[in-house]
Amino acid sequence: MxxxxxxxxxxxxxxxxxxxxxxxxxxxxxxxxxxxxxxxxxxxxxxxxxxxxxxxxxxxxxxxxxxxxxxxxxxxxxxxxxxxxxxxxxxxxxxxxxxxxxxxxxxxxxxxxxxxxxxxxxxxxxxxxxxxxxxxxxxxxxxxxxxxxxxxxxxxxxxxxxxxxxxxxxxxxxxxxxxxxxxxxxxxxxxxxxxxxxxxxxxxxxxxxxxxxxxxxxxxxxxxxTLFIAGFVGNPPMNFIEVEVVLRDGVYHAQRAGFDLPLLTERGGQAAGRGPVILGVRPEDVMIAEEGIAGEVYVVEPLGRDDLIDVRIGEVHVHVLADPNRRCKVGDRVHLCFNTQKIQLFDPKTEQSLLWT
Amino acid sequence: MSESASTVQALEAGKAHYPEEKASLRSLLSPLLFMAPAIILVVVFFFIPVVIVLAISLTDMSTATGFNNWKWVQFDNYRRIATHPNTLPVLRNTLMYVALTLALFNVGMALVIALLTTHVPRRSGFLFRALWLLPRLTPSVVYIMMWKYVAADAPYGILNQHLLGPLGIPPTNWLPAQPWLFVILTNGFIGASFGMVIFTSAIESIPYDYMVAALVDGCSLWQRIRYLILPLLRWPLLFVTTYQTLSLLTSFEQILLLTEGQFGTEVWSLWAYQRALSNYWGNFQWGFGAALAAVLVLIGVVMALVYMRYFQFNQLVQEPKIEAL
Structure with a gap:
């Protein structure tokens, strides 16, 4: 029926x-x-x-x-x-x-x-x-x-x-x-x-x-x-970072103090020039790497298959799912590498996605 | 190692200090101590009076003998009850009074009011139930005076003058004409409120999901009452029926005030009261009255047992057996 x-x-x-x-x-x-x-x-x-x-x-x-x-x-x-x-x-x-x-x-x-x-x-x-x-x-x-x-x-x-x-x-x-x-x-x-x-x-x-x-x-x-769906669906939940998207040397960058991430043109282009926007990224789409955005390990939560690591970058906290074999410890200096294919962008006022309608 | 050894020693020392008999005595005493206030109340105000009544029922104590010249008469009073010409009519009256008031009002009307007022908007239901509590709040004497005014002899009375007169119905002496109608109405209007309160709260505590499930499963309103609400009210029904039976068996003040047992409305408890404590001749037969009361207690106990059997009390208190999936 x-x-x-x-x-x-x-x-x-x-x-x-x-x-x-x-x-x-x-x-x-x-x-x-x-x-x-x-x-x-x-x-x-x-x-x-x-x-x-x-x-x-x-x-x-x-x-x-x-x-x-x-x-x-x-x-x-x-x-x-x-x-x-x-x-x-x-x-x-x-x-x-x-x-x-x-x-x-x-x-x-x-x-x-x-x-x-x-x-x-x-x-x-x-x-x-x-x-x-x-x-x-x-x-x-x-x-x-x-x-x-x-x-x-x-x-x-x-x-x-x-x-x-x-x-x-x-x-x-x-x-x-x-x-x-x-x-x-x-x-x-x-x-x-x-x-x-x-x-x-x-x-x-x-x-x-x-x-x-x-x-x-x-x-x-x-x-x-919407921002609500992004935050509600998925476990552990998506990270939200308030950024500003600017065009620099032909590449869109998401920026805030201590944070600078180059974006794909088709994603970044939707958010450029809008003032502050919210960048969303799931913990599994962030990796701890040798280079990238620098931060400090704030909390480590072992989940068994993964470690859920809270990395502090300036004033924001980013949750990352990392291989337990990396043995991250609280206070370690680490670098984060983001999967730019999976970056979400939202308007902070309407809470609508800037990418999907 | 040394630590655990010393613990064992301490434990054994403790055992020695409290020998086993002493410990079991203590474990017996402490619950008794907790229950003592209740036990004392029950013994002083229920148990001892019952024993005294039973004892008095075996004597010929009355105003004539006073408290000094009475003697034990064994079961004479009970023999008198068995052969007394009033026994059968009064017993019949009592059973009719209890059965009709109980069925029509204390359980029947109470259930109807509870069902109706839980199926209308909450506030109006509440207001209606509050109104129905008024007779219970009114002092018996005032309440019965009002009924007497309603049913007063021709040509007076609200019934004669204002309700039935305008319809062309000739005035009647209502109380002598329909004594049982008024005995049952006066008692029933008060009695129904007890069951009403109990049933209402029982109906309102039925989980909402059951009601939704019943609707989705295809129940009409009547089927929901028949298959869901009434079966779930078995406990309160047992309680109200039992409690109200006992309470009706022993209540007589409404009848006393309304008819004084005239027009064939004498019931057992009123008979006992009049024999033992209040009669026209002033000869109070305490022994005979006590025997009447004892018989009433016996009837009450038998009725309660019958109800428990009928409502399958054992099943109601059965422990669930749960096992893991």
């Missing part, structure tokens, strides 16, 4: 929880809503589910306007962060509950529940109650309950946030695989950019109720359109 949001707006008093959201989701696509807490992503999800009524704008499922359709007629499956399994029902009763309400014949109800239980590996738990299950098991049951009704649209509201780190990894892969196999359209709300990047076909980044970007994950990473 295709989903389309047109100027979707939800206002609580003076506060816009969602504002003028325009979004197209293709049939069978996996879309993540990504943003910090309070950005309006869950509100948008609940608007799509029909729990809230939009203040303005339209929600379309396959060209049908859904604004006034109650949730029970939307044929949606939903998985919650809290699992929201009915505590007084057994796992089996939880699984068949949506079908019972839809008056599915008992024989088919049983068959479907068993099929889903097998698929999710919870067949041996059918007569347990939710309180007698671990978090991971509960999340499987919750997923099962959303699937047994054969929904046209699956909604996930931070489903993995309550699981421990290991389980989160395996469930992540499992959900992605399941969604692909079933071919059901899915919307996945998360504040975890890794989850969004790894699972989604396209990521909708939201901030303060507004859609900041809607594009495939690698585009989000390589061509961030």
């Amino acid at each position: 295709k989903v389309k949001l047109e100027n979707l707006t939800k206002r609580w008093g003076p506060v816009y929880a969602a504002r003028d959201i325009n979004l197209d989701i293709n049939d069978g696509e996996f879309v993540a809503f990504l943003g910090p807490s309070g950005c309006g992503k869950t509100t948008t999800l609940l608007l799509i589910a029909g729990i809230y009524k939009p203040t303005a704008g339209r929600i379309l499922f396959d060209d049908r306007v859904m604004n006034q359709v109650p949730p029970k007629n939307r044929n949606i499956g939903m998985v919650f962060q809290s699992y929201a399994l009915y505590p007084h029902m057994t796992v089996y009763e939880n699984l068949v509950f949506p079908m019972k309400l839809k008056r599915v014949p008992p024989a088919e109800m049983k068959a479907r529940a068993q099929r889903v239980a097998e698929m999710l590996g919870i067949s041996q738990l059918l007569d347990r109650r939710p309180g007698q299950l671990s978090g991971g098991q509960q999340q499987r049951v919750a997923l099962g309950r959303a699937l047994t009704k054969h929904p046209d649209l699956l909604l996930f509201d931070e489903p993995l946030s309550n699981l421990d780190a290991r389980l989160r990894l395996s469930m992540r892969a499992e959900i992605k695989r399941l969604q692909m196999d079933l071919g059901v359209t899915a919307i996945y709300v998360t504040h975890d950019q890794v989850e969004a990047m790894t699972m989604a076909d396209r990521v909708a980044v939201m901030k303060d109720g507004q859609l900041q970007a809607y594009c495939p994950p690698n585009e989000l990473y390589d061509r961030p359109r």
Whole structure:
């Protein structure tokens, strides 16, 4: 099923929880809503589910306007962060509950529940109650309950946030695989950019109720359109340095006290003559080298595969991912070499990228 | 090395200092010490009175015997209750009074108000519930006086003069005509507020996600109440039903003030009160009254056990068994 949001707006008093959201989701696509807490992503999800009524704008499922359709007629499956399994029902009763309400014949109800239980590996738990299950098991049951009704649209509201780190990894892969196999359209709300990047076909980044970007994950990473996206996506986060871009001897330079970096013409040209701009560069695109911009090692954080090194250049700090074999120590004088292919430039006032629109 | 050796020595020295029996005595005593204030209260104000009532119920103590000339009569009082002509009618009255007030108001109406006021805007729900608490805040005497004014004999009374009169319904002596209607209404309007408060807070504490999940799963409003809210209210339902049954069994002041047990509204607790402490002839039969009270306690205990069984209390307090995935 295709989903389309047109100027979707939800206002609580003076506060816009969602504002003028325009979004197209293709049939069978996996879309993540990504943003910090309070950005309006869950509100948008609940608007799509029909729990809230939009203040303005339209929600379309396959060209049908859904604004006034109650949730029970939307044929949606939903998985919650809290699992929201009915505590007084057994796992089996939880699984068949949506079908019972839809008056599915008992024989088919049983068959479907068993099929889903097998698929999710919870067949041996059918007569347990939710309180007698671990978090991971509960999340499987919750997923099962959303699937047994054969929904046209699956909604996930931070489903993995309550699981421990290991389980989160395996469930992540499992959900992605399941969604692909079933071919059901899915919307996945998360504040975890890794989850969004790894699972989604396209990521909708939201901030303060507004859609900041809607594009495939690698585009989000390589061509961030706003300062917010650049800072939010990627771990460790991007470095931001306030610089001025000037043309000198036919080459664009990003400059500040103690910092002078030659830029590629097609990138630097966009920022020249604008006064102060913000230069962004990811820690993996900076190397510690024999020559380049000089600085002093301020903090060393060993991450195992890499060391995350905080290098102080004058008044700015640049985080660098470095080979642990270099054995950098606090106080060392080092030189930094930047991958100029990956330099981002932003307008400090509008916070928009100067490179991508 | 020397350090750890000295630690071991110190530990052993400590053991010697507190022999095992002494340690276990201490571990027994300290919780008792913490519970002592509560235990003393319970013993002085609940346990001893019960024992005294039970003891008095085995005597012929009354105003006639005074506190000096009474004697033990064993189970005579209970035998008298078993054969007394009032026993069956009063028992029937009591059961009817408790069952109807409980079902229609203290649980039924309380549940309806709680459900309604949690499904309307918060402020109006709150205001409505606050209004419903007024009868409970009003002193019983004032409250019953107001009801008596409502139901006063023809041609007076708000019902006769202002509500039913204009509709052409002839005036009636309402209390003698419909004594149970008014007994149940007066008690129910007060009683419902207790369950209302408990049920409201229970409904409001149901996690929001359950409600959303139920809607997405396809529940109508009624189905959500039937399949989700009511099952999740089992604890408060058990509590309110049990508590209100016991409280109704022993409450009689409304009936006393309204009808004094006339028009066939005598209930067990009122009977006990009148026999033991207040009657027209001034012969207070403390022994007989105590036996009546003891029977009431017995009925209450049996009812509570039946409820616990019916609501599967054991299952409600069952420990969850959780295992890792």
